[in-house]
Amino acid sequence: MENMINVELPKSLAISLKMDDKEFSDEIKKAAILKLYEMGKISSGIAAKTLGITRINFLELLDKQKISYIDIKDSELEEDIRNA
Secondary structure: OOOOOOOOOOHHHHHHOOOOHHHHHHHHHHHHHHHHHHOOOOOHHHHHHHHOOOHHHHHHHHHHOOOOOOOOOHHHHHHHHHHO
């Protein structure tokens, strides 16, 4: 097993969200991985592996969270449309 990094958060946060420790931990982990992916810091494969799901399930999760899995800037898209 890999070494783990622990992040300390107040238990009151989990309580305010009406989550038990495991639910809260899983939610924070998922949110962090999604954000790292969205920022371009990790690949979908690494994200999926870290969450213990398939890459397809991760892409479905991105869709549910309204996070694009296509990394294209608006200016690039506009240029592609003009060139089409």
